[in-house]
Amino acid sequence: MAWTDERIETLRKGWEGGKTASQIAEELGEGVSRNAVIGKAHRLGLQARPSPVKGGEGEAVEAVAAAPAAKSPAAPRAKPEAVEAPVLAAPVEKPAPRRATKVVANSKPAKTTLLDLSERVCKWPIGHPGEPDFHFCGQPSKPSFPYCEEHCLVAYQAQLPRRDRSRPPPPMMPGMRR
DNA sequence: CCCTGATTCGC
DNA sequence: GCGAATCAGG
Numbered sequence: 001m002a003w004t005d006e007r008i009e010t011l012r013k014g015w016e017g018g019k020t021a022s023q024i025a026e027e028l029g030e031g032v033s034r035n036a037v038i039g040k041a042h043r044l045g046l047q048a049r050p051s052p053v054k055g056g057e058g059e060a061v062e063a064v065a066a067a068p069a070a071k072s073p074a075a076p077r078a079k080p081e082a083v084e085a086p087v088l089a090a091p092v093e094k095p096a097p098r099r100a101t102k103v104v105a106n107s108k109p110a111k112t113t114l115l116d117l118s119e120r121v122c123k124w125p126i127g128h129p130g131e132p133d134f135h136f137c138g139q140p141s142k143p144s145f146p147y148c149e150e151h152c153l154v155a156y157q158a159q160l161p162r163r164d165r166s167r168p169p170p171p172m173m174p175g176m177r178r
Numbered sequence: 179c180c181c182t183g184a185t186t187c188g189c
Numbered sequence: 190g191c192g193a194a195t196c197a198g199g
């Protein structure tokens with residue numbers, strides 16, 4: 001989509017108004033990513049917004065190595081390839097202990113509660129509201145859908161001609177009682 | 179995991 | 190000019 005004056009206006013307004021890039025992207029509608037917003041904002045010169053990363057604090061970590069290009073605007077992005085490990089540092093290098101997903105003995109099923117809901121988890125209710133164990137499906141939702149694949153199939157059923165949908169009753173819906 | 183903004187770079 | 194990919198920090 002093109003950056004019309006109107007959309008740029010929305011962007012500028014939101015950005016200066018303190019909205020996050022995500023919120024602005026959402027406001028601009030589909031087809032506009034958070035990155036698109038940030039990229040455009042910078043190109044427009046709207047910069048300087050509290051970045052969670054910028055503060056960073058300096059501190060000369062290892063010093064020695066020496067980077068000829070010490071003039072990095074912000075976070076320097078070193079390409080993995082070009083990095084040469086200093087031989088004289090780190091006498092005891094640990095081989096990155098992979099954090100195993102240790103599911104020892106007592107691991108709870110971890111039910112998805114109201115508080116766990118987000119844009120990308122399936123919000124299909126399991127059980128009935130008010131019940132002690134009422135929760136939500138919680139599976140990864142289909143992108144841009146409120147439910148996972150499985151529940152989307154149940155939630156979004158093509159409208160059949162009235163004549164034909166008389167007989168086969170619809171499947172049981174969550175929260176439905178008979 | 180989720181989120182944030184910043185930067186790069188192929189298109 | 191654009192923005193996905195990626196980085197880096199919370």
